[in-house]
Amino acid sequence: MSLADALKRLDAAVAALERATVRRLELDRRGGDLPTELALMQDDRARLAVELDGTLARLAQLEAVAGDVDERLATALGKVESVLAGERGI
Numbered sequence: 001m002s003l004a005d006a007l008k009r010l011d012a013a014v015a016a017l018e019r020a021t022v023r024r025l026e027l028d029r030r031g032g033d034l035p036t037e038l039a040l041m042q043d044d045r046a047r048l049a050v051e052l053d054g055t056l057a058r059l060a061q062l063e064a065v066a067g068d069v070d071e072r073l074a075t076a077l078g079k080v081e082s083v084l085a086g087e088r089g090i
Helices: 003-088
Strands: none
Touching: none
């Protein structure tokens, strides 16, 4: 084997090593993003869970108030109907 052939083989081996290194660095970079993305998603999930709990609590309060208003309106309507019936002599 001549020196020129050996240098070509060495050059090809170095080029293959460089390509492998680039691929590995790319995989490591993408892999490094995955834990970061997962942490961000977990933070978002936690924030959304807190917001959902607050919204559900507020909804329960509004439903209770709406029920109370409904009862009061029914009572008031009954009294108005009673007064109107008394004026009509029914």
